[in-house]
Amino acid sequence: MGLAVVIIAHLSSRSSSTLDKYVSRDSGLPAAFATDGQTLEADHIYIAPPDLHLLFDAGRIRLNSGPRINYSRPSIDVAMRSGAVHFGPRTVGILLSGMLDDGAAGVESIQACGGKTIIQDPEEAPYPAMPLSAINAITPDHVADVENIGALLLEIVEAFPAGPITVDVPQALQLEAALDRTLENAQSRLDQLGARTSLACPDCGGPLWEIPRDGENGYRCHIGHAYSASRLLESQWDEIEKSLWVALRSLEEKSRLLQRLAKEEASRRPNSPLTSFETKAREAEAHTQQLRTLLSKMVFEPGQEAEPPVQSPEST
Numbered sequence: 102m103g104l105a106v107v108i109i110a111h112l113s114s115r116s117s118s119t120l121d122k123y124v125s126r127d128s129g130l131p132a133a134f135a136t137d138g139q140t141l142e143a144d145h146i147y148i149a150p151p152d153l154h155l156l157f158d159a160g161r162i163r164l165n166s167g168p169r170i171n172y173s174r175p176s177i178d179v180a181m182r183s184g185a186v187h188f189g190p191r192t193v194g195i196l197l198s199g200m201l202d203d204g205a206a207g208v209e210s211i212q213a214c215g216g217k218t219i220i221q222d223p224e225e226a227p228y229p230a231m232p233l234s235a236i237n238a239i240t241p242d243h244v245a246d247v248e249n250i251g252a253l254l255l256e257i258v259e260a261f262p263a264g265p266i267t268v269d270v271p272q273a274l275q276l277e278a279a280l281d282r283t284l285e286n287a288q289s290r291l292d293q294l295g296a297r298t299s300l301a302c303p304d305c306g307g308p309l310w311e312i313p314r315d316g317e318n319g320y321r322c323h324i325g326h327a328y329s330a331s332r333l334l335e336s337q338w339d340e341i342e343k344s345l346w347v348a349l350r351s352l353e354e355k356s357r358l359l360q361r362l363a364k365e366e367a368s369r370r371p372n373s374p375l376t377s378f379e380t381k382a383r384e385a386e387a388h389t390q391q392l393r394t395l396l397s398k399m400v401f402e403p404g405q406e407a408e409p410p411v412q413s414p415e416s417t
Contacts (some may be wrong), residue, residue: 102195104258105141105147106130107155107162107184108219109177111199114152121148137164140183149175156183156282167281168325169305171332173203178327179281181207185214186278186414188267191261192216198226199369202329205316209239213271217257219243219250234331238316277312280321287323294321302326303336338390349392355386 102398112118118134124146125132132146135155139147139162153164154175170176177196181204194211196204198221208218225230235241242305243253270278277288291297295318296351300309302310302322309328312319317330328336359382366378 103143104191105143105182106146107135108132108146109149109155109175109180109231112205113150115390117190118151123146135164137162147234148315151175152154154179154281156180158186158282166281167284168327170281170327171201171203171329173201177204178207178210180279182210182274182278185210185216186270186274188216189266189270190215191266193217193257195221195250195254196232196235197221197229199231200228201230202317202331204231205234205238205280205329206314206319209315210274211241212239212296213274214268217242219245219253219257221250222246222288234316234329238314248314267352273312277321280325284323284325291323300333303328303333303340309333312398320354347398349389349396350390352389356382356389359385372380 104172108120108124110120112120121132121134124202126147130144130146132148132151135147139159141147141157141162147155147162150164152166152174154167154170156163156165156179165193166174167179168174170179173337178197181192181194185207192214194204194208196218208220211218213273218235218239218241220243221232222244223232223236236244240303242257243250243368271293280287280290280294295310295312298309298311298319298320300322301307301388303310305322305324307322307324309320309322312321314405317325319329321327322335344362359378363378380400
């Protein structure tokens with residue numbers, strides 16, 4: 102085939118993976134988890150290790166444990182963005198079945214640098230959210246069934262430009278790829294990328310910068326956390342839900358304490374009319390019931406469930 106293949110899969114860091122063995126067996130090519138500084142070789146498959154971002158530098162693989170991007174590490178967006186910047190029109194981004202929207206910004210980066218994109222047909226994907234997010238972000242070069250992707254890839258590779266290439270990288274993409282590599286001068290780069298907002302980073306509480314994209318806008322903080330607009334919205338829903346459950350617990354505790362105080366006062370003054378504690382206890386219980394009803398009926402945004410086991414690798 103004459104090209105190096107890099108796979109970014111959302112694997113758990115809590116257990117060992119045999120994905121490399123399955124990929125090698127099914128592809129007939131040597132496959133292994135990547136190591137930092139490893140030289141890319143044609144007709145080899147490199148898999149991003151769990152909990153590490155994979156990037157490229159002068160024909161070598163670089164791994165880092167930078168902040169999670171869209172709650173993912175490794176991040177498909179980071180790997181595709183780095184591949185686009187370094188290899189330009191000789192980059193092919195393939196996005197397969199998966200949840201949430203990691204990879205949508207990545208395929209946008211590849212197209213911006215002259216590379217090609219292949220997206221699995223969402224109708225056949227076990228988890229269509231990831232392909233759909235990419236299709237909503239860009240107009241892919243190809244949308245195909247898995248069984249046809251291999252032939253498309255060979256066609257694209259055969260048409261690669263011969264000889265040395267010049268990669269025309271948009272300035273915004275250069276800046277964001279630099280932020281993926283290092284957080285030096287992060288605020289200065291973010292000021293060039295977009296506008297600082299009043300929104301807070303869900304992970305560290307720092308300010309977020311809004312980064313314009315062709316698809317959903319992105320958001321980054323100077324610590325390095327990054328989100329799509331959809332992921333940021335879901336994190337805010339999570340915080341709202343947590344706050345409401347804390348409020349419910351506090352109301353229930355207040356109601357129980359007031360009931361105890363009301364009983365104590367009634368035992369001391371058995372013939373007295375309704376006490377202030379009883380009145381407050383009934384009010385607290387009514388508020389508790391109202392909040393419990395609200396929580397039981399409230400519908401939060403979809404897509405917050407845990408990442409499923411890898412069905413097929415998302416790859417660049």
